[in-house]
Amino acid sequence: MSHDINSEQMSVTRRLLDALRLDPVLLALLFILSAIGVVLLYSAGGSDVDLMIRQAVRLSVAFLLLVVVANIPLRLIKKASFILYLLGVMLLLAVMFFGEVGKGAQRWLDLGFIRFQPSEILKLAVPMVVAAYLSNRLLPAGWKELIVSVVLVMIPVILIARQPDLGTAILVGSAGFFVLFLAGVRWKIMMILGVLLSLMAPLLWKVALRDYQRERILTLLNPESDPLGAGYHIIQSKIAIGSGGVYGKGWLNGTQSQLDFVPERSTDFIFSVFGEEFGFFGSVLLICLYVVIIYRGLYVAASSSDNFGRLLAGALSLTFFVYLFVNTSMVTGMLPVVGVPLPLISYGGTSMVTLMMGFGLIMAIRSSKRFWN
Amino acid sequence: MSPRVHLRDDYLESRLIRRRLVFSAVFIFVLITLVLGRLYVLQIVDYAHFSTLSDSNRVRIKALPPTRGLIFDRNGVVMANNLPSYRLEIVSEQVDDIDLTLQQLSRYIDFSEQDLKRFKEASHRRRPFESIPLKLNLDDTEVARLAVNLHQFKGVEINARLTRNYPLDELGVHALGYVGRVDTDDLTKVDEANYAGTSHIGKLGLEKFYEDELHGRVGIQQVEVNARGRTLRVLSEIPPVQGNNLYLTIDSKLQKAAELAFGDNAGSVVAIDPNNGEILALVSMPTFDPNLFVNGIGVDLYSELRDSLRRPLFNRALSGQYPPGSTTKPFYGLAGLENNTISKNKKVFCRGYYLLPNEERRYRDWKKEGHGLVDMKTAITQSCDVYFYDLAYSQGIDKMSAFMSEFGFGVKTSIDSTGEKPGIMPSREWKRKAQGMIWFPGETIITGIGQGAMLVTPLQLANSTAAMALKGKRYRPYLVGAIDSSQTDLVREIQPEVVGNYQLKREQNWQHIHKSMVNVVHGLRGTARGINRGLKYKVAGKTGTAQVYGVAQDEEYDAETVADKLRDHALFISYAPAEAPRIAVAVIVENGGSGSSVAAPIARKVMDAYLDRPS
Numbered sequence: 001m002s003h004d005i006n007s008e009q010m011s012v013t014r015r016l017l018d019a020l021r022l023d024p025v026l027l028a029l030l031f032i033l034s035a036i037g038v039v040l041l042y043s044a045g046g047s048d049v050d051l052m053i054r055q056a057v058r059l060s061v062a063f064l065l066l067v068v069v070a071n072i073p074l075r076l077i078k079k080a081s082f083i084l085y086l087l088g089v090m091l092l093l094a095v096m097f098f099g100e101v102g103k104g105a106q107r108w109l110d111l112g113f114i115r116f117q118p119s120e121i122l123k124l125a126v127p128m129v130v131a132a133y134l135s136n137r138l139l140p141a142g143w144k145e146l147i148v149s150v151v152l153v154m155i156p157v158i159l160i161a162r163q164p165d166l167g168t169a170i171l172v173g174s175a176g177f178f179v180l181f182l183a184g185v186r187w188k189i190m191m192i193l194g195v196l197l198s199l200m201a202p203l204l205w206k207v208a209l210r211d212y213q214r215e216r217i218l219t220l221l222n223p224e225s226d227p228l229g230a231g232y233h234i235i236q237s238k239i240a241i242g243s244g245g246v247y248g249k250g251w252l253n254g255t256q257s258q259l260d261f262v263p264e265r266s267t268d269f270i271f272s273v274f275g276e277e278f279g280f281f282g283s284v285l286l287i288c289l290y291v292v293i294i295y296r297g298l299y300v301a302a303s304s305s306d307n308f309g310r311l312l313a314g315a316l317s318l319t320f321f322v323y324l325f326v327n328t329s330m331v332t333g334m335l336p337v338v339g340v341p342l343p344l345i346s347y348g349g350t351s352m353v354t355l356m357m358g359f360g361l362i363m364a365i366r367s368s369k370r371f372w373n
Numbered sequence: 374m375s376p377r378v379h380l381r382d383d384y385l386e387s388r389l390i391r392r393r394l395v396f397s398a399v400f401i402f403v404l405i406t407l408v409l410g411r412l413y414v415l416q417i418v419d420y421a422h423f424s425t426l427s428d429s430n431r432v433r434i435k436a437l438p439p440t441r442g443l444i445f446d447r448n449g450v451v452m453a454n455n456l457p458s459y460r461l462e463i464v465s466e467q468v469d470d471i472d473l474t475l476q477q478l479s480r481y482i483d484f485s486e487q488d489l490k491r492f493k494e495a496s497h498r499r500r501p502f503e504s505i506p507l508k509l510n511l512d513d514t515e516v517a518r519l520a521v522n523l524h525q526f527k528g529v530e531i532n533a534r535l536t537r538n539y540p541l542d543e544l545g546v547h548a549l550g551y552v553g554r555v556d557t558d559d560l561t562k563v564d565e566a567n568y569a570g571t572s573h574i575g576k577l578g579l580e581k582f583y584e585d586e587l588h589g590r591v592g593i594q595q596v597e598v599n600a601r602g603r604t605l606r607v608l609s610e611i612p613p614v615q616g617n618n619l620y621l622t623i624d625s626k627l628q629k630a631a632e633l634a635f636g637d638n639a640g641s642v643v644a645i646d647p648n649n650g651e652i653l654a655l656v657s658m659p660t661f662d663p664n665l666f667v668n669g670i671g672v673d674l675y676s677e678l679r680d681s682l683r684r685p686l687f688n689r690a691l692s693g694q695y696p697p698g699s700t701t702k703p704f705y706g707l708a709g710l711e712n713n714t715i716s717k718n719k720k721v722f723c724r725g726y727y728l729l730p731n732e733e734r735r736y737r738d739w740k741k742e743g744h745g746l747v748d749m750k751t752a753i754t755q756s757c758d759v760y761f762y763d764l765a766y767s768q769g770i771d772k773m774s775a776f777m778s779e780f781g782f783g784v785k786t787s788i789d790s791t792g793e794k795p796g797i798m799p800s801r802e803w804k805r806k807a808q809g810m811i812w813f814p815g816e817t818i819i820t821g822i823g824q825g826a827m828l829v830t831p832l833q834l835a836n837s838t839a840a841m842a843l844k845g846k847r848y849r850p851y852l853v854g855a856i857d858s859s860q861t862d863l864v865r866e867i868q869p870e871v872v873g874n875y876q877l878k879r880e881q882n883w884q885h886i887h888k889s890m891v892n893v894v895h896g897l898r899g900t901a902r903g904i905n906r907g908l909k910y911k912v913a914g915k916t917g918t919a920q921v922y923g924v925a926q927d928e929e930y931d932a933e934t935v936a937d938k939l940r941d942h943a944l945f946i947s948y949a950p951a952e953a954p955r956i957a958v959a960v961i962v963e964n965g966g967s968g969s970s971v972a973a974p975i976a977r978k979v980m981d982a983y984l985d986r987p988s
Contacts (some may be wrong), residue, residue, distance in 0.1 A: 314394050
């Protein structure tokens with residue numbers, strides 16, 4: 001009897017999720033991850049309940065937006081891509097002229113009722129517009145498609161990098177190039193692109209990067225050269241993670257974190273807190289959770305019925321991976337400190353909302369496939 | 374290149390994208406493995422290393438300075454204690470721009486160049502998270518003014534600490550000495566670790582001599598701090614051990630009486646208990662307030678003290694060396710009797726001067742017309758110089774020097790304080806060493822009345838007088854009678870130490886000198902008879918007037934016309950009660966003139982204060 005009731009309840013839940021066009025697997029994983037994030041934030045924020053509540057509220061808004069986005073018909077999304085992209089680029093230009101300066105960078109746009117970073121729009125708009133464009137062309141993408149796509153990607157990337165916001169520029173850029181990669185640009189061309197980029201590197205070093213960005217890269221190579229200055233973040237973060245050992249010091253017991261040795265511990269360096277308090281064991285579990293989410297996204301991409309959905313879901317999942325990889329590499333001292341948060345866990349609103357909307361897109365893609373089938 | 378097919382082949386296209394997706398999945402796997410590998414290295418392979426770093430981040434060792442031992446006089450009157458005082462301290466680690474902060478602070482309080490210099494020195498030596506004093510002993514206004522503005526200064530603190538205080542101010546300063554702020558030099562002489570939290574160290578006198586006893590042991594506190602160095606909790610603590618308390622042999626009331634007796638004169642009094650060597654009073658005038666030195670004396674005030682012609686900083690009792698003059702006569706007299714050079718009844722004719730055989734030079738008596746026929750008793754009572762010139766001539770310097778050394782002349786007393794000088798007891802050997810010259814007979818003559826090269830410190834003179842009172846038994850004079858160990862509550866009594874034990878050949882010899890000395894005070898013609906009025910006990914004494922200024926052969930010494938600085942030093946030695954001495958006193962009044970009129974009354978007041986007080 002009870003089994004029947006259970007299965008009936010299950011199916012009710014199932015039907016509700018279907019009606020809301022949501023992926024139960026992805027949704028469950030995102031919930032778990034967010035919950036971990038909130039609990040961790042309590043520790044990272046120095047037992048600040050307000051901070052935790054603010055994050056929970058933001059998460060609720062983000063989940064709501066996920067549901068909203070998931071219910072937009074895919075055709076509409078595709079059609080809106082270019083408009084959204086144009087809007088995003090225009091707002092970036094607006095930031096350049098009217099933006100607010102915060103922490104030495106001009107990223108914020110104050111619209112009176114809300115302050116937000118237009119660069120966030122482009123995290124979604126860039127892969128959308130490139131996917132929309134390429135899905136209308138024959139694949140594999142040829143030279144013409146390649147050039148058009150590169151131009152579409154580089155315009156916002158350069159604008160964002162000049163703000164300067166290296167982290168977001170990398171994320172936006174890689175989202176665009178992932179679409180290109182998935183669209184089957186030949187390996188040979190990818191390689192030529194790679195070589196071109198590496199040839200441009202010294203030029204980028206001089207022109208595109210600001211002093212503090214250069215310093216960060218140099219610091220990464222030798223953090224001990226300036227233990228109290230630029231290298232301090234990396235050193236303290238490594239000490240926090242390393243001193244966590246196998247099982248960690250326990251929730252709220254990380255001395256590096258609780259005593260403020262880890263800088264930016266509730267935002268970009270929150271993984272250091274996690275590593276210190278939950279150790280290697282916890283870190284592996286957390287990363288596995290991320291990987292499952294990413295693989296779920298790739299699975300949705302692979303089983304989508306049209307190219308726009310395949311390219312977009314794939315690119316968004318890969319971008320999510322870039323977040324994870326860049327953030328964990330950065331706090332463990334493998335990559336320079338660029339402002340990339342730990343997705344869905346770091347404190348802060350805009351990137352979380354964008355990420356959830358990205359998952360909303362993935363769910364929209366998934367249900368559109370079912371719809372078409 | 375194959376011609377472009379305009380028909381969409383969805384199967385081929387989706388297969389292409391899927392292949393790329395699979396490739397991506399593999400690539401992700403590889404990169405994630407890389408991250409996990411990195412975590413493995415940090416958290417498992419290098420765990421011990423990072424764990425240590427983490428601990429050294431959060432755990433800090435704080436030094437807890439011990440409380441300095443107290444100093445009491447022999448009756449338990451506090452002479453040195455510790456009072457809380459407010460000091461301005463800076464934790465340099467927490468200050469972004471130290472120069473700017475100092476500049477801004479100077480708007481609220483004054484601190485001297487010296488404060489600044491000491492602060493800079495200490496900041497180099499101490500670790501950046503330790504608080505370093507910038508200014509000590511803030512007064513109430515300064516504390517109030519700073520407290521209001523403290524919020525704008527990160528890393529600047531007002532802390533209450535115990536600081537040395539001398540409640541009796543300048544009283545007994547030359548016995549006590551004082552503490553001052555620790556400098557780099559001081560640290561080379563002590564265990565630096567033990568001084569990690571200490572700001573003051575004994576600089577002079579007892580405070581310096583007994584530094585090891587007074588300081589105590591530093592305590593250690595392990596504290597957990599946050600990234601800004603703020604202490605969050607104490608992990609473990611070894612409390613500091615308070616320094617040991619000192620009980621002095623000094624009697625602060627006697628000390629006070631002695632200092633008052635001096636009036637405006639410069640000089641020194643030392644009073645010793647002859648039966649054990651306890652120093653009852655140790656006075657050097659003028660004095661100064663040691664509290665000035667505790668928290669760093671200002672340059673102006675310091676140079677005023679240092680350059681003052683009256684030299685208040687100079688410890689005359691231990692470091693001042695004076696010709697003893699006629700105060701040596703009882704000793705030489707005893708030497709003559711003991712050496713069988715002279716008999717007590719032998720008379721010498723004094724006509725006002727003495728001539729060496731075959732020499733022109735006149736050795737003058739202080740009494741121009743002479744004393745006539747004098748025996749030893751008269752010679753001591755009236756302080757006849759000619760008698761002692763003659764005695765010196767008969768004895769010779771070797772016997773004189775040897776005998777005087779038995780009573781402590783020319784050697785340090787080994788008092789438990791700093792800065793003691795040995796004085797000079799001239800001898801042939803001394804002269805050869807010091808001047809590379811042979812001894813002349815004339816020098817023997819003037820040495821015979823305590824002039825010439827002979828020098829004593831007031832302490833030495835008092836101690837020799839004490840030895841005289843005890844018929845040749847001489848103790849090491851000492852200032853600290855007992856040490857109260859703060860750890861064990863055990864009081865260590867310092868045992869008197871006999872350092873000289875001259876055996877009289879004949880008791881009557883000493884008796885004769887003793888009687889002569891009593892006669893100096895109580896005899897009708899005694900040079901110190903002026904002080905005997907109302908005396909309730911018997912005193913044995915001897916006056917002395919030491920020449921500072923060489924008077925030419927045909928000149929008269931006229932106190933009126935001689936500048937103050939060149940006037941004679943007035944001296945007086947005594948012990949009392951004569952029949953069972955309990956106190957021995959030596960007084961030297963610089964440029965005081967005559968021993969009988971200036972020095973003896975001071976000694977009387979000191980002895981009265983000790984022997985004739987209502988108890």
